[in-house]
Amino acid sequence: MNWASWSDFLAMGGYALYVWGSYGVVFGLLTMEIVLLILRKRSILRELMRSAARRGLQ
């Protein structure tokens, strides 16, 4: 085990900014990409259903 305590772990031997700055941005942006993809598919489906409804009215 490398760490004596939680605060020791979070301090990263004085490199917290660099280590957490890397991991935070990586996992933040990867999560964002997946969320954006889910939203993109939803909005395509919504638009497809709207245009299908328009065609149905004509």
Added chain:
Amino acid sequence: MYVTPENTAAGQDRFVGHSSWFRYSSPQTFFPLAGKLAPWFAVAALLLAAAGLYLGFFVAPTDRQQGEAYRIIFIHVPAAWMSMFIYVVMAFWAGMGLTFNTRLSGMMASALAPTGALFTFLALWSGSLWGKPTWGTWWVWDARLTSELILLFLYFGFMALQAAIDDPRRADKAGAVLALTGVINIPIIYFSVQWWNTLHQGASVSLNSAPTMAATMFAGMMVMVLALWMYSIAASLMRVRCIILERERDSQWVAEYASGQT
């Protein structure tokens, strides 16, 4: 241009439908398959990332020279490898599209580009945060960093070019030419640390020598590579489904699929 069955969308599917080898090159058959596979790749990515982070932070020992700053390696190296690997896969699909004129190949290439660009940015970002405490600078114009930055511009160029052309088939062709030309940059990135005198260190892992790091460090890094690999497959399958729906919006099967989603 003469309209033959081969250059209409429906004719294309009939054309490739002759051979079962090409069966999944039809967007209509690939769409549900991609939808079934994507969640499994996402779950694999999550499990592997949990295991890789555990190895990287709790099992791998502190580095004697760099202290804890070296732990950036577990995300930096996998992101950098994926940035190059995704480019090669993207260029492969682009080339397949040019050669066989299959619509799905171009869609796969388009689906991979944003994820590849993201990993390129993340490799540069984490590298910058690693360079500051170890080299004393966020950025230096050495061969490795500069060629990786060029990779980011190649991804941006590919996406901008495709976005600028309205006809998707022509956008695929133009993008493919750019993607294939840019492949030359991949060996330049990879060998830059040998060919030029760089501030960036040489490869820690190579095929013909033992890795120059502790076994647990190496294990943590490779598990993270697998995690990002699975993530990339999941993300590009999700994106290719969006692209298929957008490009095939006027087809009967998309209309049926959309009405079944309510």
